[in-house]
Amino acid sequence: MKRYDKVTPVSTRDLLFGECESLRRVQEKLCRLYARHGFREVMTPSLEYCDVFGSSYGQVRPQQTAKLTDSQNRMLCMRPDCTVPIARLCSTKLQNAPLPLRLYYNQQVYSTPREHSGKAAEFSQAGVELIGGAGRESDLEILSLAAESLRELSADYRLEICHIGFFKALMNELQAPWEVKEQVRELIGQKSYATLGDLLEGYASQSAAQALWVLPRLFGGSEILAQARALVEGGEAARALDDIEQLYLELSRADPGEHVLIDLGLVGQADYYTGVIFRGYLAGIGEPVLLGGRYDNLIGQFGPARPAVGFGVNASLVAQSGPATGETKENTVTLALTKGRLERKAVEMLESLGYDCGELHDKGRRLIFHLGESGLQVILAKAADVLTYVESGVADIGIVGKDTILENGGSFYEVLDLGFGRCRFAVACKNGDDLYSGYNAKVIASKYPKVALGFFEEKGMDVDVVKIEGSVELAPILGLADAIVDIVETGSTLKENGLQVVEEIAPVSARLIVNTAAMKLKKEAIGRVIAGAERYVGEEMK
Ligand SMILES: Nc1ncnc2c1ncn2[C@@H]1O[C@H](COP(=O)(O)OP(=O)(O)OP(=O)(O)O)[C@@H](O)[C@H]1O
Numbered sequence: 001m002k003r004y005d006k007v008t009p010v011s012t013r014d015l016l017f018g019e020c021e022s023l024r025r026v027q028e029k030l031c032r033l034y035a036r037h038g039f040r041e042v043m044t045p046s047l048e049y050c051d052v053f054g055s056s057y058g059q060v061r062p063q064q065t066a067k068l069t070d071s072q073n074r075m076l077c078m079r080p081d082c083t084v085p086i087a088r089l090c091s092t093k094l095q096n097a098p099l100p101l102r103l104y105y106n107q108q109v110y111s112t113p114r115e116h117s118g119k120a121a122e123f124s125q126a127g128v129e130l131i132g133g134a135g136r137e138s139d140l141e142i143l144s145l146a147a148e149s150l151r152e153l154s155a156d157y158r159l160e161i162c163h164i165g166f167f168k169a170l171m172n173e174l175q176a177p178w179e180v181k182e183q184v185r186e187l188i189g190q191k192s193y194a195t196l197g198d199l200l201e202g203y204a205s206q207s208a209a210q211a212l213w214v215l216p217r218l219f220g221g222s223e224i225l226a227q228a229r230a231l232v233e234g235g236e237a238a239r240a241l242d243d244i245e246q247l248y249l250e251l252s253r254a255d256p257g258e259h260v261l262i263d264l265g266l267v268g269q270a271d272y273y274t275g276v277i278f279r280g281y282l283a284g285i286g287e288p289v290l291l292g293g294r295y296d297n298l299i300g301q302f303g304p305a306r307p308a309v310g311f312g313v314n315a316s317l318v319a320q321s322g323p324a325t326g327e328t329k330e331n332t333v334t335l336a337l338t339k340g341r342l343e344r345k346a347v348e349m350l351e352s353l354g355y356d357c358g359e360l361h362d363k364g365r366r367l368i369f370h371l372g373e374s375g376l377q378v379i380l381a382k383a384a385d386v387l388t389y390v391e392s393g394v395a396d397i398g399i400v401g402k403d404t405i406l407e408n409g410g411s412f413y414e415v416l417d418l419g420f421g422r423c424r425f426a427v428a429c430k431n432g433d434d435l436y437s438g439y440n441a442k443v444i445a446s447k448y449p450k451v452a453l454g455f456f457e458e459k460g461m462d463v464d465v466v467k468i469e470g471s472v473e474l475a476p477i478l479g480l481a482d483a484i485v486d487i488v489e490t491g492s493t494l495k496e497n498g499l500q501v502v503e504e505i506a507p508v509s510a511r512l513i514v515n516t517a518a519m520k521l522k523k524e525a526i527g528r529v530i531a532g533a534e535r536y537v538g539e540e541m542k
């Protein structure tokens with residue numbers, strides 16, 4: 001039997017020498033800052049009963065927690081988040097402590113990342129919680145401290161703020177089934193401009209739908225507030241905007257230099273947060289390093305209700321990226337392009353937008369190309385790698401098929417359906433076979449095992465999925481599988497091999513995706529590419 005006695009568990013690592021020193025430096029900077037501002041340190045155990053987290057695991061999904069049992073078989077989990085254990089602490093040991101409580105922590109958190117994503121399962125988080133402080137003054141205290149935390153770590157940073165009240169007010173107004181509302185929330189979070197537009201088209205007569213439709217685009221400076229005000233008539237939504245405006249003005253006054261942004265589309269954790277939500281970015285790091293917000297309903301789940309606001313900084317991420325010295329090269333944008341079938345239309349699109357694609361026409365074996373003097377650099381990569389490059393931030397934007405996104409997932413904005421590379425996912429089997437007859441578990445061959453499994457799980461059908469790398473049509477013909485899940489474009493591959501479509505799963509086409517940090521750090525340059533692509537799609541659809 002293979003012994004795992006020489007390696008650390010998947011997605012964990014030893015830190016040596018310089019790595020320890022850089023992590024300590026980041027932690028110390030933050031801890032000193034929090035102590036200076038009157039926050040006192042608490043430490044909670046690395047292990048908690050799963051019950052502590054109930055349905056709310058903070059930023060982490062229950063499936064991502066590392067679980068074990070104690071000597072009495074009670075379920076424990078490695079702390080996936082620092083705020084929920086602190087909420088427990090405030091309702092027990094600190095229940096009678098005078099409010100407001102200013103607490104800070106500096107400890108490890110654990111959450112299992114997606115397989116092969118290169119992300120760590122354990123990282124160091126330092127952060128603060130202000131318990132018992134309601135209202136704008138507390139929000140401002142914590143937001144100012146968030147800005148100061150980022151400034152301590154790099155001169156080139158952005159703090160973006162949102163108020164979930166704006167989104168919630170619009171959602172309350174929207175007359176639509178809850179499944180549609182859930183989809184709307186997801187699409188706004190992903191900044192899926194076009195798909196959101198399609199979904200809301202059926203509700204276009206409602207003013208809330210019109211406002212929700214533009215919500216993902218409402219990010220930038222104070223001009224965003226004027227645009228948002230024009231969309232609402234008053235009430236909760238307008239009050240949320242007033243709050244954001246005041247916070248924005250105060251923060252910008254204390255910290256001029258366009259470091260503070262507004263993004264009214266930060267709706268990812270809408271159930272958890274009850275007021276202001278914010279994220280922090282540092283130049284050169286492709287994901288947010290700071291996450292926070294107001295969560296007035298959490299502490300009440302453990303005892304007497306208390307308003308609360310706080311944030312956490314991923315100290316490991318900052319330490320690994322080294323001292324952030326360089327400025328963001330705001331005008332240089334890297335586009336990861338899927339090589340193969342999507343290449344020709346993508347180049348056609350770039351040319352129609354005026355980019356000089358000479359180098360792409362005469363590629364040789366090169367993989368990196370500069371489009372004239374435009375500042376746009378193209379890298380050619382395999383489809384799934386485009387997601388990896390964009391998610392990590394080594395590429396700012398990408399062009400990739402929806403099939404690859406559905407199979408691999410990932411954290412990036414999926415801004416636009418580019419309209420080319422159209423095909424569809426379908427289930428197919430041999431002509432004349434009835435896939436749904438009989439009681440035996442069916443075998444499905446696919447290059448897309450997650451899509452295949454997800455489709456049959458939705459139907460409540462047990463299937464065994466076999467991963468096949470290509471020419472999937474062979475599997476049912478040779479008797480390896482009962483059916484396949486694959487891409488169908490013209491249908492001729494199926495036809496020529498004696499197969500038929502049983503059911504269609506989802507339409508597929510090329511998408512423009514954007515790294516979440518780059519969207520904010522390179523707003524102008526990326527905005528130009530998106531606007532150009534939208535023009536192209538509009539022209540193509542005429
Ligand atoms: N008929 C089709 N078959 C496969 N993909 C298609 C088809 N039509 C459009 N596409 C899109 O083109 C993308 C790239 O497909 P392509 O076959 O070039 O690369 P690939 O699927 O990674 O295969 P390979 O392993 O052969 O490189 C797919 O991810 C899909 O979005």
Ligand SMILES: O=P(O)(O)OC[C@H]1O[C@H](OP(=O)(O)OP(=O)(O)O)[C@H](O)[C@@H]1O
Nearest residue numbers: 470471472486487488489490491492493
């Ligand atoms: O409906 P059609 O127009 O016939 O296109 C569909 C075929 O194209 C793709 O295969 P691809 O050529 O990429 O080869 P592969 O399956 O070996 O990856 C896909 O996997 C289907 O086999």
